[in-house]
Amino acid sequence: xxxxxxIVNEVFALKKPERVPLGICLGGSYPxxxxxxxxQNLLSESPSRAAEIFYxxxxxxxxxxVTVGTGATAFLIDALGGEIGFSKNGAPEIVSLLIHSIDDIxxxxxxxxxxxxxxxxxxxxxxxxxxxxxxxxxxxxxxLFVSGRAPFTxxxxxxxxxxxxxxxxxxxxLVEKLLTFTTELSIAYYKFMLxxxxxxxxxxxxPSASGDVVSTKHFETFVIPGLTAVIERLSSYHKNSLIHxxxxxxxxxxxxPQTGIKMVSVDSKVDLRNxxxxxNGKIGLAGNVxxxxxxxxxxxxxVYIETKKCLDDAAGDGGFMLLPGCDISxxxxxxxxxxxxxxxxxxxxxx
Amino acid sequence: MExxxxxxxxxxxxxxxxxxxxLSVQLSQKAVEFGYDAxxxxxxxxAKGMEQAGRFFDEGEYFVPELLMCADALSAGVEILKPYIxxxxxxxxxxxxxxxxxxxxxxxGKNLVKLMLSSAGFEVIxxxxxxxxxxxxxxxxxxxxxxxxxxxxxxxxxxxxxxVINLLNEKGIRNEFKVAVGxxxxxxRFADKIGADGYSSNANQAIKMANELIGRQ
Numbered sequence: 001x002x003x004x005x006x007i008v009n010e011v012f013a014l015k016k017p018e019r020v021p022l023g024i025c026l027g028g029s030y031p032x033x034x035x036x037x038x039x040q041n042l043l044s045e046s047p048s049r050a051a052e053i054f055y056x057x058x059x060x061x062x063x064x065x066v067t068v069g070t071g072a073t074a075f076l077i078d079a080l081g082g083e084i085g086f087s088k089n090g091a092p093e094i095v096s097l098l099i100h101s102i103d104d105i106x107x108x109x110x111x112x113x114x115x116x117x118x119x120x121x122x123x124x125x126x127x128x129x130x131x132x133x134x135x136x137x138x139x140x141x142x143x144l145f146v147s148g149r150a151p152f153t154x155x156x157x158x159x160x161x162x163x164x165x166x167x168x169x170x171x172x173x174l175v176e177k178l179l180t181f182t183t184e185l186s187i188a189y190y191k192f193m194l195x196x197x198x199x200x201x202x203x204x205x206x207p208s209a210s211g212d213v214v215s216t217k218h219f220e221t222f223v224i225p226g227l228t229a230v231i232e233r234l235s236s237y238h239k240n241s242l243i244h245x246x247x248x249x250x251x252x253x254x255x256x257p258q259t260g261i262k263m264v265s266v267d268s269k270v271d272l273r274n275x276x277x278x279x280n281g282k283i284g285l286a287g288n289v290x291x292x293x294x295x296x297x298x299x300x301x302x303v304y305i306e307t308k309k310c311l312d313d314a315a316g317d318g319g320f321m322l323l324p325g326c327d328i329s330x331x332x333x334x335x336x337x338x339x340x341x342x343x344x345x346x347x348x349x350x351x
Numbered sequence: 352m353e354x355x356x357x358x359x360x361x362x363x364x365x366x367x368x369x370x371x372x373x374l375s376v377q378l379s380q381k382a383v384e385f386g387y388d389a390x391x392x393x394x395x396x397x398a399k400g401m402e403q404a405g406r407f408f409d410e411g412e413y414f415v416p417e418l419l420m421c422a423d424a425l426s427a428g429v430e431i432l433k434p435y436i437x438x439x440x441x442x443x444x445x446x447x448x449x450x451x452x453x454x455x456x457x458x459x460g461k462n463l464v465k466l467m468l469s470s471a472g473f474e475v476i477x478x479x480x481x482x483x484x485x486x487x488x489x490x491x492x493x494x495x496x497x498x499x500x501x502x503x504x505x506x507x508x509x510x511x512x513x514x515v516i517n518l519l520n521e522k523g524i525r526n527e528f529k530v531a532v533g534x535x536x537x538x539x540r541f542a543d544k545i546g547a548d549g550y551s552s553n554a555n556q557a558i559k560m561a562n563e564l565i566g567r568q
Binding site: 093165166168169170212213214215246291292296327328329 | 416420462506538
């Protein structure tokens with residue numbers, strides 16, 4: 001039997017697998033919510049418990065693609081000395097900003113970051129997840145990705161998105177210096193996590209580069225260079241790479257293949273047929289069933305139909321992975337996720 | 352040759368829409384020097400520029416950074432003119448309490464809506480981010496607000512919006528307020544589902560929606 005890992009690898013290689021692979025969690029909160037635990041409490045427990053929850057929920061809903069670390073990206077800000085707050089509703093949030101002037105960037109210690117107990121715990125969770133995946137009794141190894149943030153979004157987390165937005169016009173030296181730092185931060189983080197053997201790829205979230213937030217011109221100037229550097233500097237690991245950017249990014253999709261990224265996950269606002277046409281087989285595409293209006297609010301039959309539409313639009317010639325268009329909430333009924341997965345599993349017959 | 356009032360107002364509008372904060376200040380100072388009515392200079396000059404910026408935002412020509420820069424240019428001009436507004440010109444402003452629902456700290460969208468509504472003549476009371484449903488209700492009552500506006504950027508926190516409406520119903524004061532919702536994952540369908548009176552997909556349209564909610568064209 002072809003394993004989930006093999007099928008995911010095939011779509012990253014832009015091939016047509018025997019069925020369409022799928023992932024469920026773009027964020028990391030869903031498995032914890034449905035199991036009734038929260039990240040703050042889990043931190044005081046063994047990494048194996050978090051890994052168990054994470055892996056088993058993905059296993060239960062038939063996900064081929066599993067991300068580790070999503071929902072915990074604020075740990076990086078915590079490690080730099082920032083204040084984060086845990087939430088019952090989702091991932092930890094950044095409570096106060098670390099950067100107020102260009103000089104503050106020099107005070108950040110990149111090396112000290114990786115002494116953080118929270119990040120060590122996160123890496124241990126990844127290692128435990130690999131163990132579960134590679135357990136001899138597990139007959140379907142999944143594709144495991146470590147999740148982090150792109151340089152532009154990290155810059156927003158350090159400076160505040162509002163100030164970053166204005167600084168694109170008012171203070172370019174600050175933006176450039178900050179992006180230089182966050183590019184190194186992003187690279188160092190992924191290297192730290194990739195020390196775990198058995199990880200298949202990196203998942204990069206860049207919500208602040210959203211098509212609803214910045215223009216294509218700013219995207220090209222401030223987002224693309226950092227992303228390119230991250231991919232290039234991690235190329236020696238020979239891992240797959242996937243980026244998710246929120247909002248309608250149709251007008252900037254054409255810029256992504258040049259970064260070296262292997263696949264882009266798009267929001268529900270993006271027309272998949274159009275995205276396929278723009279990407280033109282240069283990189284893979286993932287997406288984009290609406291997490292609220294379809295997965296949360298419709299019934300299982302409707303979810304199946306809507307999911308099939310996405311597959312019809314984008315999966316025909318391979319190089320496609322089924323994902324929600326953005327993170328799903330804990331209120332998404334599991335039967336709807338099963339319908340979403342079933343649509344992908346049954347769609348293989350028409351490949 | 353001295354500029355006519357209309358020319359000056361047009362340049363003030365242009366300064367805002369072109370994100371030129373210093374020019375906005377200079378032109379506002381000129382409006383004061385020429386003895387033009389400060390309220391009119393804001394209304395016919397600076398605010399018109401912000402309206403245009405909002406249209407550019409709707410059309411995908413401007414994004415968040417551009418809108419924020421325009422808002423800075425607007426605010427800088429308003430600061431110059433504000434001391435010269437005659438007290439009797441203050442028409443009663445409709446009050447709006449606005450905030451980001453509990454569990455969510457993404458406030459850039461809420462801040463944009465606040466800026467746009469302020470420039471459109473509303474008095475906006477900002478409750479901040481991560482605001483519990485009970486605080487929306489308490490503050491709306493305390494401030495005698497007409498509208499409660501709730502923002503959320505996370506699918507995981509959206510349901511707190513319904514809690515605000517439920518609380519208003521429980522207290523028997525639902526009819527005293529219009530409730531409007533917005534934010535990335537929020538839709539008209541969601542707004543209807545939770546019984547909200549208004550929904551806006553972006554900051555510019557929030558002005559039109561707010562005007563409709565208070566019966567103003």
